Amino acid sequence: MLTVLAGGVGAARFLRGLLRVVPPERVTAVVNVGDDVTLHGLRICPDLDSITYTLAGLVHPVQQWGRADERFTVRDELTRLGDAPWFTLGDRDLALHLHRTGRLAAGATLSAVTADVARAHGLGLTLLPVTDDPVTTRIRTVDGRDLHFQEWWVRERAGADVAAVTFAGADAATPAPGVVEALATAEAVLVAPSNPVVSIGPVLAVPGVTAALAATPAPVVGVSPVIGGRVVRGMADRLLPAVGAVTSAAGVARWYGARRDGGLLDGWVIDTADAADLAELADLPLRTAATDTLMDDPDVAAALARTCLAVAGVTP
Amino acid sequence: MLTVLAGGVGAARFLRGLLRVVPPERVTAVVNVGDDVTLHGLRICPDLDSITYTLAGLVHPVQQWGRADERFTVRDELTRLGDAPWFTLGDRDLALHLHRTGRLAAGATLSAVTADVARAHGLGLTLLPVTDDPVTTRIRTVDGRDLHFQEWWVRERAGADVAAVTFAGADAATPAPGVVEALATAEAVLVAPSNPVVSIGPVLAVPGVTAALAATPAPVVGVSPVIGGRVVRGMADRLLPAVGAVTSAAGVARWYGARRDGGLLDGWVIDTADAADLAELADLPLRTAATDTLMDDPDVAAALARTCLAVAGVTP
Numbered sequence: 001m002l003t004v005l006a007g008g009v010g011a012a013r014f015l016r017g018l019l020r021v022v023p024p025e026r027v028t029a030v031v032n033v034g035d036d037v038t039l040h041g042l043r044i045c046p047d048l049d050s051i052t053y054t055l056a057g058l059v060h061p062v063q064q065w066g067r068a069d070e071r072f073t074v075r076d077e078l079t080r081l082g083d084a085p086w087f088t089l090g091d092r093d094l095a096l097h098l099h100r101t102g103r104l105a106a107g108a109t110l111s112a113v114t115a116d117v118a119r120a121h122g123l124g125l126t127l128l129p130v131t132d133d134p135v136t137t138r139i140r141t142v143d144g145r146d147l148h149f150q151e152w153w154v155r156e157r158a159g160a161d162v163a164a165v166t167f168a169g170a171d172a173a174t175p176a177p178g179v180v181e182a183l184a185t186a187e188a189v190l191v192a193p194s195n196p197v198v199s200i201g202p203v204l205a206v207p208g209v210t211a212a213l214a215a216t217p218a219p220v221v222g223v224s225p226v227i228g229g230r231v232v233r234g235m236a237d238r239l240l241p242a243v244g245a246v247t248s249a250a251g252v253a254r255w256y257g258a259r260r261d262g263g264l265l266d267g268w269v270i271d272t273a274d275a276a277d278l279a280e281l282a283d284l285p286l287r288t289a290a291t292d293t294l295m296d297d298p299d300v301a302a303a304l305a306r307t308c309l310a311v312a313g314v315t316p
Numbered sequence: 317m318l319t320v321l322a323g324g325v326g327a328a329r330f331l332r333g334l335l336r337v338v339p340p341e342r343v344t345a346v347v348n349v350g351d352d353v354t355l356h357g358l359r360i361c362p363d364l365d366s367i368t369y370t371l372a373g374l375v376h377p378v379q380q381w382g383r384a385d386e387r388f389t390v391r392d393e394l395t396r397l398g399d400a401p402w403f404t405l406g407d408r409d410l411a412l413h414l415h416r417t418g419r420l421a422a423g424a425t426l427s428a429v430t431a432d433v434a435r436a437h438g439l440g441l442t443l444l445p446v447t448d449d450p451v452t453t454r455i456r457t458v459d460g461r462d463l464h465f466q467e468w469w470v471r472e473r474a475g476a477d478v479a480a481v482t483f484a485g486a487d488a489a490t491p492a493p494g495v496v497e498a499l500a501t502a503e504a505v506l507v508a509p510s511n512p513v514v515s516i517g518p519v520l521a522v523p524g525v526t527a528a529l530a531a532t533p534a535p536v537v538g539v540s541p542v543i544g545g546r547v548v549r550g551m552a553d554r555l556l557p558a559v560g561a562v563t564s565a566a567g568v569a570r571w572y573g574a575r576r577d578g579g580l581l582d583g584w585v586i587d588t589a590d591a592a593d594l595a596e597l598a599d600l601p602l603r604t605a606a607t608d609t610l611m612d613d614p615d616v617a618a619a620l621a622r623t624c625l626a627v628a629g630v631t632p
Contacts (some may be wrong), residue, residue, distance in 0.1 A: 041357050041417030071389045077411030081436050083418070091407055095393030101357030102399070120397050 002314070003186040003218070004029045007199025008047035009064045009233065010225060010295075011192035012054035015125065017301020018190070019055065021309070021316045024124025028182040030209070032194070033110070033129045034137035034167055034202030037150045039087050040078075042097040043104055046150075047199065048114055048129060049096060056121035064233075067092040086155040111176040128182065130203045133173035137198050140164040149198055158235045162242040165197055170205035175212065183212040188312035190305075191222030191264065193232075193293060196252050197239040204264065213264065219287075219312045220259060221267035223304065224249040227293055228273035249274035250281050258284045267311040269293065269304070287311050318630070319344045319502040319534070323515020324351070324363035325380045325549065326541055326611075327508035328370035331441065333617025334506070335371065337625070337632045340440025344498040346525070348510070349426070349445045350453035350483055350518030353466045355403050356394075358413040359420055362466075363515065364430055364445060365412060372437040380549075383408040402471040427492040444498065446519045449489035453514050456480040465514055474551045478558040481513055486521035491528065499528040504628035506621075507538035507580065509548075509609060512568050513555040520580065529580065535603075535628045537583035538572060539620065540565040543609055544589035565590035566597050574600045583627040585609065585620070603627050 002022060004015060006029045015029055029051060036045045046065065053059040053067060060066045070090035078085055089097075096117065103113045109132040118127040137149035141160035152158060183189060194200055203209055213220065226249045231237045237247045245255035249270035257263015267287040270277060275290040289311050295301040309316050318338060320331060322345045331345055348363045362381065369375040369383060376382045386406035394401055405413075412433065419429045425448040434443040453465035457476035468474060499505060510516055519525055529536065542565045547553045553563045561571035565586035573579015583603040586593060591606040605627050611617040625632050 038421070039418065040414035041359070041421050042414070043357070071387070071407075073387045073389060073407035074411045074414065077408045078415060081411060081415045081433070083415045089414075091387075091389035092393045094410070095390045095397060098356035098358070098390065098405075099394055099397045099399045102355065105354070105357050117397070 001182060001186050002027050002188055002190060002309075003182045004190045004192055005200055005203050006031045006047065006051060006192045007194025008032070008035070008050040009054075010194045011047070011199070012051045012059070012064070013295040013298075013301055014190075014192040014223065014305065015051060016054055016298055017295060017303075018305040019125065020298065020302035021305045027125040028128060028178070028186075029125060030128050030130050030179050030182060030203060032199045032202050033131060034135050034198060034205075035149055036136070037087070037148060039085065040089075041101065042094070043101045044087070044097050045100065045110070045114075045129070048127065049093070051127065052117060052121050052123065055123050055125070058121075066090055087150060088154075109176070111178070126178065126182070128178050129176050130179060130209060131173040131206050132176045134169045135173050135202055135206065136168045137202055138166045138168050140166070153235065158238050162239055165201065165239060165242060167202045167205040170202065171207065173206045175206055175208040180208060180212045183209070183216045183218070186216060186218035188309065188314045189213065189216060189218050189220040190308050190312070191220065191256070193223040193225040195225060195234050195236045195239065196245070196255060197236060197243050201243075219266040220264055221269065221287075221308050221312045222253070222256060222265050223293060223308060224252055224268065224270040224274065226252055226274065227271040232294065248277055250277035253281055253284065253286065258286055260285045267308075269308055269311055317344055317498060317502050318342055318504055318506060318625075319346060319498040320506045320508055321516055321519050322347045322363065322367060322508045323510025324348070324366040325370075326510045327363070327515070328367045328375070328380070329611040329614075329617050330506075330508040330539065330621065331367060332370055332614055333611060333619070334621040335441065336614065336618035337621045343441040344444060344494070344502075345441060346444050346446050346495050346498060346519060348515045348518050349447060350451050350514060350521075351465055352452070353403070353464060355401065356405075357417065358410070359417045360403070360413050361416065361426070361430075361445070364443065365409070367443065368433060368437050368439065371439050371441070374437070382406055403466060404470075425492070427494070442494065442498070444494050445492050446495060446525060447489040447522050448492045450485045451489050451518055451522065452484045453518055454482045454484050456482070469551065474554050478555055481517065481555060481558060483518045483521040486518065487523065489522045491522055491524040496524060496528045499525070499532045499534070502532060502534035504625065504630045505529065505532060505534050505536040506624050506628070507536065507572070509539040509541040511541060511550050511552045511555065512561070512571060513552060513559050535582040535630075536575060536580055537585065537603075537624050537628045538569070538581050539609060539624060540568055540584065540586040540590065542568055542590065543587040548610065564593055566593035569597055569600065569602065574602050576601045583624075585624055585627055
């Protein structure tokens, strides 16, 4: 089993590449839930849904999240009611939120709902929320406010400077069924090029996950989300400084840390544009590679996945 | 103040007529919540919404509930997910459910949300849910099952014979703010031609409402939901026998009872097609009138409202 620690869009594109290289039944994604939010009574899981939509071929091709051919009748009606949602709520997307909310209200776990939704979309991989327990990424702003991640990111468009990032509930959370097994028995653990702070961070904040990662005999190989010294998309550049990390391919590797030093990584794959960063990492016990990591082309994503497997020493 | 005990469609049409006769600020509707249901995590209040849509001119002109120009993108997506809803969920209608659910989750009362929604739709009357507490109409079927009213009525299309109707939560419910005042200070209380058992029944099941109705100096005048010996729409004919009532204009009046005998009514307005029923009611201390009660034409509804006011002894 190849077990991928995953956020949203970047992970979705990485998984799409990996699934061109290995059969889906060999892939498990352990997905961030820190972004999840309840709005208008609906439970919304952006990272799980971005992965589902991308792998099912339903994703909006430009924005890379939400549905292609989306409609906004409900949003327009909410606006008419004076309750314009600050979070994008497309009609088709809403159906999934309604489905999930109804199942959760009836007592299903998030992991059970996620598995059924993946099956309904014809996905062959195993899709696991990192935990069925509530874990919420909170942003403490420099101006002293405590915001849900989505309030900071979507509602305020990341306008406020970040003082600290915390994962409410993480200390008490246990890994969802299958997560520890997927890490313990993996051929390799791959860390998708997702936001280290708010996509991978909440996954690593669940104590049982940290323990399983420390104990697994599998190599852990990450992909840099920084390309050419810059974040491809999202706001890692707003968040990395808040956690004391440098926004560079080397800086992120150093923040994750080498496994032999108590950190996460055995290997680190960066973009060729950042090849100079390899020298900065020479003191870390990491297997490294530099390749094309910009995954606009699924063939590039597939080649990136092959590189990761090579660094991990795993045959595709 | 003219205070109207109201269910859904029949009450909506009656109120539309009444609002042609008197200014809206003189009208308060006390609305059934027993039909309310939580589906897919959303709080749905069919009677409140039917009244709102009808009075705002948004109602579907044929079915008389839900929105005209409705769309069903969300429902179709839910169906694709294998979760086809048995309750009609139109896109525009969903927006109101989302709005309400979000506000309730944030701590607002149903009466506060209802007032705001009415205002957002430009309604001038006062729209009150009978209670902010949970009251749910349950149907016990002859085959021994205990169903939510909507499960029996919509999901099973009223297929099962009814052994008993109960209003779960009613005993502990208190009237919503304004309800007791609207009854105590009314010029007249009008009972809309709604289903006596499952539309008016849950309103009367709230102890504080019963007490306020017994104590009010205002005359209480009802309109028969039976026309020509038959129920115009809905399923009162399936339910009246279950509560020991006869499906006729006289039978419903007798089931409500005359106020001086401990019942509800001081007056009773029936359709001219049922004029023969008046003889059956001769022993009851009721002021009665027979007129056209089929409200397909709003002018007829307005004339019906005038007749009710005349029976109540109130000047329009």
